Amino acid sequence: MSTDAPAGTTHPGHRPGAPAAVQLVNVSRRYQVGGGTVYALRDVNLEIDEGEFVVVLGPSGSGKTTLLNMIGALDAASDGTVTVAGRNLTGASRAELSKLRRDTVAFIFQTFNLFPTLTALENVQCAVEIAGQRRGARAIAEKALTNVGLAERKLHYPAELSGGEQQRVAIARALATGNPVLIADEPTGDLDYRTGVQVLTVLKQQADAGHTVIVVTHNREISRIADRVIELSSGRVVSDGPPLGGGAAVADLRW
Ligand code: ADP
Ligand code: MG
Numbered sequence: 001m002s003t004d005a006p007a008g009t010t011h012p013g014h015r016p017g018a019p020a021a022v023q024l025v026n027v028s029r030r031y032q033v034g035g036g037t038v039y040a041l042r043d044v045n046l047e048i049d050e051g052e053f054v055v056v057l058g059p060s061g062s063g064k065t066t067l068l069n070m071i072g073a074l075d076a077a078s079d080g081t082v083t084v085a086g087r088n089l090t091g092a093s094r095a096e097l098s099k100l101r102r103d104t105v106a107f108i109f110q111t112f113n114l115f116p117t118l119t120a121l122e123n124v125q126c127a128v129e130i131a132g133q134r135r136g137a138r139a140i141a142e143k144a145l146t147n148v149g150l151a152e153r154k155l156h157y158p159a160e161l162s163g164g165e166q167q168r169v170a171i172a173r174a175l176a177t178g179n180p181v182l183i184a185d186e187p188t189g190d191l192d193y194r195t196g197v198q199v200l201t202v203l204k205q206q207a208d209a210g211h212t213v214i215v216v217t218h219n220r221e222i223s224r225i226a227d228r229v230i231e232l233s234s235g236r237v238v239s240d241g242p243p244l245g246g247g248a249a250v251a252d253l254r255w
Pocket of ligand 2: 064065066
């Protein structure tokens with residue numbers, strides 16, 4: 001067995017030569033609570049290739065959100081190193097972290113986080129402009145909404161859209177920035193089955209189109225559409241590999 005491979009490159013889904021989108025080496029995240037130490041993540045090693053569709057599974061409190069926040073440069077490791085799109089976040093300045101959040105990672109949250117006073121189109125356009133693309137922002141936003149099947153709803157306000165439609169606006173907003181690493185924290189957690197399926201369909205399409213997609217969920221069924229499942233328990237990676245019953249289409253999922 002080769003001993004010179006960097007930590008994390010030996011996971012089962014690794015395609016030789018594929019560039020790493022994300023790499024964590026010996027990452028822990030500790031909190032001091034009431035005189036004791038709580039580990040939200042403990043000695044995590046993993047590497048996610050460009051274009052992989054990864055589901056992160058684990059019960060509440062297992063460290064899923066903490067892991068996404070590390071990858072999204074929203075939180076810093078207590079120990080170890082985090083590298084995203086070739087940039088080492090350890091010791092990066094606030095300005096560098098801000099640039100990474102702007103240019104590399106796109107966030108999708110459980111609760112959509114749309115501006116209620118802006119239309120679907122304005123919500124997406126605003127994100128494109130913040131990402132630095134002033135010229136043509138409206139056209140980019142319209143295309144992103146068309147890609148998630150919402151061309152007809154673009155002038156609607158969030159309150160006039162269903163939960164699934166609002167989440168698809170949030171996905172369009174994430175995609176319109178052109179950032180290559182899509183991270184979603186419980187994106188179907190607030191949705192019923194039917195609208196959840198619409199959202200997963202869009203995420204799967206993005207993965208098939210070459211984006212790196214990392215979806216956190218506690219719904220094991222969702223892992224069947226992923227290339228790979230990473231399971232967390234008490235802040236540790238307890239398994240990492242292809243999903244059981246994998247290769248499923250979104251339409252095959254039941255919960
Ligand atoms: P998950 O998203 O899987 O539900 P989290 O990543 O939110 O889990 O949390 C992992 C663990 O870290 C939990 O035990 C949680 O209580 C702890 N934790 C998270 N944030 C803090 C904090 N700010 N202070 C203390 N403990 C925290
Ligand atoms: Mg969470």
